[in-house]
Every structure is written in structure tokens, then in C-alpha cells.
Amino acid sequence: xxxxxxxxxxxxxxxxxxxxxxxxxxxxxxxxxxxxxxxxxxxxxxxxxxxxxxxxxxxxxxxxxxxxxxxxxxxxxxxxxxxxxxxxxxxxxxxxxxxxxxxxxxxxxxxxxxxxxxxxxxx
Numbered sequence: 001x002x003x004x005x006x007x008x009x010x011x012x013x014x015x016x017x018x019x020x021x022x023x024x025x026x027x028x029x030x031x032x033x034x035x036x037x038x039x040x041x042x043x044x045x046x047x048x049x050x051x052x053x054x055x056x057x058x059x060x061x062x063x064x065x066x067x068x069x070x071x072x073x074x075x076x077x078x079x080x081x082x083x084x085x086x087x088x089x090x091x092x093x094x095x096x097x098x099x100x101x102x103x104x105x106x107x108x109x110x111x112x113x114x115x116x117x118x119x120x121x122x123x
Contacts, residue, residue, distance in 0.1 A: 002026045002098050002112040009094060009117030012086055020081040020117060022096030030054070030074040033099045033108055036081045038092035038119075048094070049081065050105040059105035064090075086121045093118050 008020040022034070035050035049060045049070040058070055069082040079096055094117055097110035 002029075002032065004096050004098060004112055004114035006094060006096050006114045006117040009119045011120045011122065014086060014088055014121055014123050016086050016121070017082070017084045018086065018119060020083065020094055020096075020119070022079040022081075022114060024077045024079075024098065028074070029072065029077040029079065029098070031100065032111075033101065033105065034070075034072060034079045035097045035099065035105075035108060035110060036070060036079075037095045037097060037113075038090075039095070039116075040089075040092040043092075045095075046092075047106070050099075050108060051079065052105065057105060083119070086119075088121045088123045091119060091121050 003025045005023050036048040037045050039045040051058050051070045055072050067085045072079045097113040099108040099110045101108045
């Protein structure tokens with residue numbers, strides 16, 4: 001069992017930056033590939049980024065490529081999402097998730113998910 005807790009969300013102006021953190025407990029994070037998702041009001045959940053167990057492979061959604069950076073610190077059992085050049089359309093609840101799967105990062109199925117952290121970008 002893995003418990004995931006996101007933090008770092010908040011209100012920021014367009015063009016600003018935020019760094020989200022996802023802290024894991026229960027099992028070592030290095031056993032899992034990790035992903036970030038988001039869900040805006042009235043919209044379906046959307047994939048944002050994923051990172052392999054060792055951090056050597058990363059995959060981004062086109063909507064965030066070049067602006068967001070996913071990283072992980074397995075020694076701290078934490079995954080990060082650095083978000084730069086934020087836009088109002090990035091407003092959503094952001095969730096991290098852990099996968100024990102071995103598919104390509106864009107096709108992972110996730111076993112655990114956190115409660116989410118709200119990100120609001122004002123124009």
C-alpha cells in the first residue's frame with residue numbers, strides 16, 4: 001500500500017510558476033513509475049506527465065511540454081512537478097499517481113493516487 005500526498009498548489013498569475021510535490025509513504029517510491037494528472041471543473045481527467053522508476057525516462061502531454069518538468073527524488077520518496085509559464089487553462093486539481101506497471105509511460109495503469117492539490121492561474 002502506498003499513500004500519496006500532494007502539496008504546493010495555490011493561486012498564481014499567468015506567466016508565473018509553481019512547484020508541486022508528491023510525498024509517498026508506505027512503500028519505497030522507487031518501486032513505482034509516477035505520473036501527474038489534472039482535472040479542471042467540468043472536464044475529464046487529463047494526463048500531464050510521467051517518469052520512470054529511476055527517472056531516466058519521462059513523457060509529457062503536448063499541452064505542457066516545454067513548460068512543465070517532472071522529476072523525482074527516490075531518497076526522499078518524493079516526486080515533483082515544476083510548472084513554469086502557467087496559463088489560465090492550467091487551472092485544475094493536480095493529482096499524482098503511482099504505477100507498478102511496465103508499459104510505456106503514456107500507457108501506464110496506476111495503482112494509487114493522492115487527494116490532489118488545487119492550482120489556480122489568474123489572467
